[in-house]
Amino acid sequence: MEKRDQTIGARCAHDKAAKRPIVSVIMANFNGAAHLESAVHSVLAQSLENLELLFADDASTDASVRLMTEIIAQDRRVKLLRSDVNAGPAAARNRALDMARGTWIAIVDSDDLLHPERFERLTGTAHALEADAIADDLIRFHDGTSDSDPGTLLGDTRQWEPLRITPAMMLGKGAAGPLGYLKPMFRSERIGALRYREDIRIGEDHEFYMRFLLRGGKMYLTPQSYYLYRQHPASISHRLKPADLNSMIRAQDDLTPLMTGPERAIASRRRIEMEQARRLEACVADIRAWRILPTLGRLVRHPKTALAFAQLVCRRLASRRRRKNPRPEVASELLLAPPDGYLPNHAGLGHMSRHIAIPHCADAWTGADWAKVTAVTQHPATQVIAVGAVGLFALGYVSAPRRALLGQTASDWPAGAQRLLANGYAVISPGANFDHPDARTAARRIVSLVPAPASPPARPSPLRPAVKTKAC
Incomplete structure (x- = not known):
């Protein structure tokens, strides 16, 4: 009898493992109905078909839930996680992480697109490298015509080999940090109980990646790009508000004790850049509210902020000129x-x-x-x-x-x-x-x-x- 129970238990464990998805895709959403169907279908069209899509809706008031309900009726791999309270993307992702069953975790935004072979290729590379996380560059694109040219997030680096990402690299390149925009795939066993900080609404990805790396996670960046990152005015990361930058500064300060000496030096420079960005955004907010004197006072006290403000004004004027003289339409x-x-x-x-x-x-x-x-x-x-x-x-x-x-x-x-x-x-x-x-x-x-x-x-x-x- 005992042997029979062991056999049944082993069979149940095998069945449970067989049903486990290879990838759990986490998609947080708030009022993203405009681009939702294309984003979801780019996930469901993956060549690695053994996946689950955990759609964490953050109290949307548009047609998002209705659209997802229709998609769920056609594909059982999709699960809808609803919330009655808008708590931000970090909280939505954490709800999905608690439900994820996959060997790998992939974060996908509800307005972006994936190459159909992304999961297959990235997991294959990760296995070859014995990586805990694997990332690819992002290809930017716009809705229709745009003033700027699409390209990759990191530019034409001519990198031909996968590159291991260190905490120092994650801290580099400006206030937001370009590597913080990446969408890596993580081994779920290496994430464990790690979750997003819910007091951050912008930059929560960067903070999550930093804690992952500081805990010894091995993350690699491939020379390829399989993630299409949509840029439009409604993107949550389109502009940084002073309050968002305050949260990012506070989050980095909390991580500083875990860093080495060289990493702390880079973090210190990044903190200065975030403070400058906060002053710049405060000037923009004051100008929009017609608070001229506070803006002038801030620019006089901080010459670097004044220079950054002048550069921002020049970019805005150049953008307006390009809109008045649009480029010829591309070949049809x-x-x-x-x-x-x-x-x-x-x-x-x-x-x-x-x-x-x-x-x-x-x-x-x-x-x-x-x-x-x-x-x-x-x-x-x-x-x-x-x-x-x-x-x-x-x-x-x-x-x-x-x-x-x-x-x-x-x-x-x-x-x-x-x-x-x-x-x-x-x-x-x-x-x-x-x-x-x-x-x-x-x-x-x-x-x-x-x-x-x-x-x-x-x-x-x-x-x-x-x-x-x-x-x-």
Whole structure:
């Protein structure tokens, strides 16, 4: 009898482990209905399908809950965690962390997009590096046209190897710290009881990462980018308020005793930068409230703040001039394909307005290279046609295609196309009427996948075999 009980217990434990998701995706949301569907579908379209999406709504008053209820009816991997009180993104994420069952934890904002292979590639790299956390660079994009060019958060660093992130690196680069904007994936066992500070509404990510690193967590940054970071006026991190900076300064002061001597020196410089940013934001708030004298007094007492204020005014004036003289609209039709010699004989390809040549091997480009695809395809009116398996990969960097047509049968699609088309992509035949309501609904992210011919041997990837995330 005892042996039978042990067998049943072992079987139950095995079943529980088998049902455990590989990735728990945590998505906090407050009134993010405008971009919610595209963000959620980019998670559900992941090639690593064994995941759960914990959607922590922070007392939204828009259509967020209704939209999520409709999505949950179609995909059981999604769970809705509602709150009657708006407590901020940190509290929402903590509620989801308490419920997470995955081996890995991924934080995704409710207005951003993921490349369909992000989780598969990052976890593969993390296993090779024996990392506790793995991060990729962020590709910035805008809703429609913008005054600034998209690119990656860290710029074109030409980094080809994964880089281990230290607390000193996390403290660098200004008040907000660029690395604090990253969205790493964490091993859940290394997070343990670690949670976000709920008294911080902006910069809570940076503080969480610092505590993770100061406790010995091994975090690596890959040279690739699989996360598309949407920039728009409603973004919570668009502007830092003086009260937010006060919270960030207080949070860093609490961490200082855990730092080494060199780390404390960097933290001290960062504190000075945050204090300067706080004075600058106080000047902006005073100007908006027509409190001129306090602003002048602050600028006279702090020359560096005066210089930063002058630079801010110059950027605003330059932005207004660019809006008065907008850039010409980007090409309405784009072809994503390897060089011309390997294009299939497909009707219409010869008349494309612009051909974006992409490599035969996805790993031959870094995140900064793929960011250029995002830049040229982000206009809402853009039509995109992609060729072959690498074209399918390239589509993960297209933030806002309008529609294109599929001329082949489903059997000709590259592997993974069905999954993408079922999660936010759609197919419309060449004879479809785009004015039909069903067609407009389906045209959220419509692409044309044309089968690639037999391609030449792939060029070797610049990445070393030890750190390659996917074979070419």
